[in-house]
Amino acid sequence: MFELFSYGDAGWGDEILQGLAITVQLAIATLPVGLCIGFLAAFASMSRARPLRFLGFGYTTIMRGLPEILTLFVVYNGAGLLINAALRWWAPEASPIDFSPFAAGVVALGMVFGAFAAEVLRGAFQSLDQGQVEAGRAIGMSSRQIFLRIQLPQVWRFALPGLGNLWINMLKDTALVSVIALDDLMRMTKVAVGVTKQPFTFYLLACLIYWAMCVLSELVLAQMERRANRGIRRA
Template sequence: MGLATTMKLAVATLPVGMIIGFLIAFAAMSGIRAVRYVGVGYTTIMRGLPEILTLFVVYNGAGLLLNSLIKWWNPEAEGTDFSPFLAGVIALAMVFGAFAAEVIRGAYNSLDKGQIEAAAAVGMTPQQTFWRIKLPQLWRFALPGIGNLWINMLKDTALVSVIALDDLMRMTKVAVGVTKQPFTFYLVACLIYWVLCVLSEMILSRMERHANRGVRRA
C-alpha cells in the first residue's frame, strides 16, 4: 500500500511539474520584462526553499484558503481537511518545476541557431519550427537533467509522510512502531527506494538512447 501511494504521488507530480517547468522557463526567457522577472523570481525563490518547508506551507496554507472560501460561500458550512496527497503533488511539482525550468532554459539556449534560421529560410512557420526543430532537440538536451530531477523527486516523496500520507516512509514508521525493529524495516525501505531509482535509471538510459538516435558521436 505504501509503495503504491509513493508511485502514484511521483507519477502524478511529474506531468504537473513538467508543465510548470516549461511555463516558467519560457517566462524567464520572455522579451517582456515583467514576465521575465516572474520566471526568474519563481526559480530563485523555489530553489532556495527547503522542500519540507514548501510542503508545510502548501498543506497548511491551502487548507486555510480552502476553508476560508467555504466559509465565505456558506458561513454555516463545516471546515474540511485538505488532501495530503494533493498537497504533496502541488508542493513537489512546484519544486520540481523550478529546477526543471532551469534545465529546460539551458537546453533551449543550446539549440543550434543555424537550424532555426534554415527552417525560416525554407518557409516553416514559427509553430512548425518549434514542433519539428526546437522541441525534439530541446527534449534531447534536457532529458539527462530531467531524469536526475525525477530520481530526486522520487526520493523526496518520503517527505510527505510528515503530513500523514500513507506512503512508503510512513508505513515503514508504522511497522517500526509496532514491531520495534527499526533496522530491519528501514533497511527494507532503503532497498525499495534503491530499486526504484535503479529501474528509473535503466528506463531513462533507454529514453536517452532513443532521443539520441541518428546523432553522430565524436
C-alpha cells in the same frame, strides 16, 4: 524475521506494498505537474517582457532556495486555508474542504521539481542552434510548427539527462510526505517500526525498495537517452 514481511495480521507485507503503491502514484502524478510548471517558468525567464523574466527568475530562485519539507508544510497548511477562505467568500453556507495530503504532496513536489526543471529546460533551449529556427521561418513554418518539429525534439534530447536526475531526486523526496500523514512507503515503514520495535529491519527494507526504484528508473532513463540520441554521431 521473514514472518514480519508476510501478508495478513501476522506480517507487514501488505502494508509495505500499499505504501509503495502510494509512493509510486505520488511520483507519477507529480511528474506532469512539475514539467508543466518547468516549461512555464522557462518560457517566462526567456521572455522579452521584463515582468515575465522577473517572474520566471524570481520563482526559480525562491523555490530552489527553500527546503522541500518547508514547501510541503506551507502548501499543506496554507493551501487549505486559502481554498476554504475563497469558498466562504463565494458560498458562506458551504462546508469546509479538506486539502488531502496526496494533493498537497503533488503540488509541493511539483513546485519544487518545476523550479529545477525550468533551469534545465532554459539551458536546453539556449543550446539550440538559432539558425535552424530561422531556416524554419524561411520555408514558411509557423511558430507552433517550429516549436514542435525543430525545437522540442532537440530540447528533449538536451534536457533528458538533467530531468532524469530530477526525477530520481523527486522519487526520493516523496518520503517527505510521510510527515503530513500520507500513508506512503516511509510512513508505513515508521508504523511497522513503532509496532515491532525492529527499526533496522524495516528501515533497511525501505532503503532497498527506494534503491531498487532508482535503479529501475536509471535503466529506463538510459534507454530513453539512447532513443533520443539515435542518429547522433558521437565524437
